[in-house]
Amino acid sequence: MNLALSWNIGYRYWRARKANSFASFITLFAVSGILLGVAALIVVSSVMNGLEGQLKQRILGAVPQLTVYSEKSMDDWQSVASKLVALDKIVAVSPSVSTQAMLQSPGAISAVQIYGIYPEREQQNLAAMSAHFNGSLAALTPGSYHIVLGAELARRLDLSVGDKVRVLSSDGVVYSPLGPVPAQRNFTVAGIFAMGSQVDANLAYVYHDDAQRLMRKKAGEIKQLRLYLNDPFQASAIRDTVVERFNTDGIMVTTSDWRDNYGHLFSAVNMEKNMMSLMLSLIIAVAAFNIVSALVMMVVDKTTDVAVLKTQGLTTASVMGIFMIQGALNALLGLLGGLFVGILVTLNLNTLLAILGVSILGAGQSLPVQLEWSQLSVIVIGTLVVTFLATVYPALRAANVQPASALRYE
Incomplete structure (x- = not known):
């Protein structure tokens, strides 16, 4: 195949003004379709990535x-934690205890998941809260019986910082002649956090030892560790490694990760992203x-x-x-x-929406946008493959032209 000759002729045909105006229109339509498709795919994928990242x-x-x-x-547990942090995907390890409970205020009652933590070892978690936090995390000290609530939960119970709330835990139930009596204690609201997600409605934090006492367990006893990862989506991939590390030290453990409670939500987002793509x-x-x-x-x-x-000797391949x-x-x-328009629109999407006066998420909120270069490369390669395959049939048809039949009446 004479590639240089094929290039020269093909390029001249491509640049030449086409006698068939309808063919020119079809070509323009095809180029415009690819441009719009690639640009739309980049913009929508970037917005979906941003929404997923914000949700994460x-x-x-x-x-x-x-x-x-x-x-x-x-x-x-400190020795085990130091070994776990040495693993590539684990950022931090901290003791924890959890219980399902009911919070009762003077005017309302609501179910909640309570986590007992040591604030000084929760820097990874507290950093995510600090952007929208009212109160003081330093108030979570042993014996103070302070509690930190999600914003939606506090709104439902009509609580603010400094108010008292009764916590009733299903753990530590005692049986009396009148029946089972749940463990309960009054806590003082030390802070209110707003993550902007459903955790604001069903999550609360107390000091670890206070949670142990509420559950009628020995204060300071560590039976549960929570691990922070570089990428939470890698939790399932590292579970076996973590269990093996504990087994090496003669500790039999079980594990759970965020997918048990929130996996369905991220699966729905991922499916929506795939369908849009x-x-x-x-x-x-x-x-x-x-x-x-x-x-x-x-x-x-x-x-x-x-x-x-x-007839001049040009081969079928040429x-x-x-x-x-x-x-x-x-x-x-x-x-x-498409790449130029898509990247330009993606990087200036919120500015363009503001100019057009469009507010998708409500007043004062901007769309999260996350442009991933790996995704761009997939779009580029996929487009090139599809369009290359589209040229095969017309090229084969041209290669099968019989000179004798084509020139019979010329």
């Missing part, structure tokens, strides 16, 4: 990403079919030229190359235009 920060920043449970007390990819596929139509018209228009070239190059140039033009 607002929910997984406040709940245990990976939790380890032991039947026996971990007397030397699929629908927008169909735009590119339709544009690729238009490339087929435009090239077939070009082949019909250039049948005589192809016959003459074949003839295919001529028309494949034309299709590839159309695809490349649309792809480059």
Whole structure:
């Protein structure tokens, strides 16, 4: 195959003004379709990535990403924690205890998941809360019986910082002649956090030892560790490694991660992202079919030229190359235009929405946008593959032109 000759002829055909105006329109339509499809795919994928990232920060920043449970007390948990932090994907390890409880204020009652923590070891978690926090985390001290609530939970119970709330725990129930009596104690609201997600409605924090006393357990006893990861989505991949590390030290443990309570939410977001990408990819596929139509018209228009070239010794592969190059140039033009428009719109999306006066998430809120270069490369490669395959049939049709039949009446 003479690639240089095929390139020169294909490029001249591509640049030449087409006698068939309808073929020109189809070509323009195909290039525009690829441009719009690629641009829309980049913008929508970036917004969906931003929403997923924001959801990950607002929910997984406040709940245990990976939790380890032991039947026996971990007397030397600091040594185990230092070994776990040495693993690549684990950022921090801290003791924890959890219980399901009811919070009762003078005017309302609500279910809640309470986590007992040591604030000084929860820097990874507290950093996610600090952006929207009212009160003082330093008030979580042993014996103070202070509690930190989510904003929505505080609103439901009509509580503010400094108010008293009764906590009734299902753990530590005692049986009396009148029946089971849940463990209960009055706590003082020390702070209110707002993560902007559903955890604001069902999450609360107290000091670890206070939670142990509420549950009628020995204060300071550590049977549960919560692990913070570089990427919470890698929790399932590291679970076995964590269990093996504990087994090496002779500690039998079980594990749970954030997917047990919030996995369905992220699965729904991921499915929505995939479906949006699929629908927008169909735009590119339709544009690729238009490339087929435009090239077939070009082949019909250039049948005589192809016959003459074949009589001059041009090989079948070289003839295919001529028309494949034309299709590839159309695809490349649309792809480059789509990349430019898509990246430009993505980087200035909130500014454009503000100019147009459009507020998708409500007044004062901007769309989270996260442009991922790995995703861009997938879009580029996928577009090139689809459009390349679209040029094969017209090129084969051109290569099968018989010079004798094409030139019979010339």
